Amino acid sequence: MAGATKSELSVHETRREPGPARGTPAEVFLVFLKLGLTSFGGPVAHLGYFHQEFVVRRRWLAQRSYADVVALCQFLPGPASSQVGLAIGLSRAGYMGALAAWAGFTLPSALILILFAYSFVGLQSLIGTGWLNGLKAAAVAVVALAVASMARSLAPDRSRATLAVAAAILALTFPSTSGQLGAIALGGLVGLALKAEAPSEDDAALPLTVSPSVAVAALIAFFGLLILLPLAQTALNSPALAQFTAFYRAGSLVFGGGHVVLPLLQAEVVPTGWVTHDAFLAGYGAAQAVPGPLFTFAAYLGAVIGGWSMALLCLIAVFLPSFLLVLGALPFWEALRRTARIQAALKGVNAAVVGLLLAALYDPVWTAGIGNARDFALALSAFLFLFMWQWPPWLVVILSAAAGVAVAHLF
Numbered sequence: 001m002a003g004a005t006k007s008e009l010s011v012h013e014t015r016r017e018p019g020p021a022r023g024t025p026a027e028v029f030l031v032f033l034k035l036g037l038t039s040f041g042g043p044v045a046h047l048g049y050f051h052q053e054f055v056v057r058r059r060w061l062a063q064r065s066y067a068d069v070v071a072l073c074q075f076l077p078g079p080a081s082s083q084v085g086l087a088i089g090l091s092r093a094g095y096m097g098a099l100a101a102w103a104g105f106t107l108p109s110a111l112i113l114i115l116f117a118y119s120f121v122g123l124q125s126l127i128g129t130g131w132l133n134g135l136k137a138a139a140v141a142v143v144a145l146a147v148a149s150m151a152r153s154l155a156p157d158r159s160r161a162t163l164a165v166a167a168a169i170l171a172l173t174f175p176s177t178s179g180q181l182g183a184i185a186l187g188g189l190v191g192l193a194l195k196a197e198a199p200s201e202d203d204a205a206l207p208l209t210v211s212p213s214v215a216v217a218a219l220i221a222f223f224g225l226l227i228l229l230p231l232a233q234t235a236l237n238s239p240a241l242a243q244f245t246a247f248y249r250a251g252s253l254v255f256g257g258g259h260v261v262l263p264l265l266q267a268e269v270v271p272t273g274w275v276t277h278d279a280f281l282a283g284y285g286a287a288q289a290v291p292g293p294l295f296t297f298a299a300y301l302g303a304v305i306g307g308w309s310m311a312l313l314c315l316i317a318v319f320l321p322s323f324l325l326v327l328g329a330l331p332f333w334e335a336l337r338r339t340a341r342i343q344a345a346l347k348g349v350n351a352a353v354v355g356l357l358l359a360a361l362y363d364p365v366w367t368a369g370i371g372n373a374r375d376f377a378l379a380l381s382a383f384l385f386l387f388m389w390q391w392p393p394w395l396v397v398i399l400s401a402a403a404g405v406a407v408a409h410l411f
Helices: 025-038 043-057 063-075 080-127 130-154 158-173 177-193 212-236 239-252 258-269 277-287 294-337 340-369 373-387 393-410
Strands: none
Touching: 025 043, 025 080, 043 063, 043 080, 063 080, 063 294, 080 277, 080 294, 130 158, 130 258, 130 277, 130 340, 130 373, 130 393, 158 177, 158 340, 177 258, 177 340, 212 239, 212 294, 239 258, 239 294, 258 277, 258 294, 258 340, 277 294, 277 340, 277 393, 373 393
16 A cells, blocks of 8 residues: 555464575566566555565565564665565575566566656647646645555654654755755654663564675665765766765665655755656656556656666666665664664654655645645545545556546536
8 A cells, every 4th residue: 555654564474484495586587577567556565465475475485584574674764665675585596686686676667657757748748737737636645645654653652743743844944855864863863762662572583694794895885875975976066976866865764665755856856956846746646656666766757857877877876775775784683673772763763754754745745736626626536545445556646647637628
């Protein structure tokens, strides 16, 4: 379901044990390609597909091992389902298996969104802008549902709900990357003051082997790029490097689920003039209608900015932190997950990202998507079908675009 968070996965028990055989990168790629073509519904649905495919059907992982992989990816920033896919590919076929898993799961939706970016102008000239109004109204409904879902799980009490609203106010007052970084930092600091709970001792050890030296190198690369890329961009004044830096930074800071990438990317690409408000929200709406990870929205934005080559650059930049963090955290996961203070800080960060998405619901999603009563009616209808009827997001997005065209011709 769209708008669900990492922490909402419910894993079903199974008595079947995984087979001992290891596979090849080609095998991993083909399995994940099938999932990349058919996995609709957002990150929680993706994790359900993974469980059925790799625990129940193929038995690549034991039930307890899969649950622990999911727990690790809950802890890290980044796209949960893609990170779990990386870990599964790594366990099956090593480092090349991780790359094959990412490529198979990511490329189908990335290619569809790139093609959509190329057809954006042509669609407007062919059928007008009614479909665009429908997509923007659908984006309002999708983000509203995501805020509601995330608030229930990540800001369920008064202290965290207050923190979420404070983070939203901060992000709206300072509508830039610095405001969002400040909100995340505030969340972590306030989280340290929250009551720390002892982590569960029931998890199984991860069946993944990454040497400490590789992990340390990955963490150095992650933090090194986060610090040095802006400095290099300032020194070189390269547009391509500026865009790589922006997407890398956004991919490094996404706590709480794929929808949180919306405010982070918006702050990077819209104020700079790389992408217009209309093009940004149209792509975000279209991203709900394709299978695979929501992070492939970066490929659409890259294509709007500079064509195929920029789409590939932005796609790599936004996913690269996930690679580095998964590799860097694996050897240290046992110690990290047992640290109550880290868990408390993460609670605060997660509440803050609810606030970031709440701020994004107002600007740019609401301000750009709701211009009159007809737009509001479209958004309200889309929210009804998503929330009460639980229709799949891709269907609601398509119907909203069609309704937008009909409304434009009738009024």
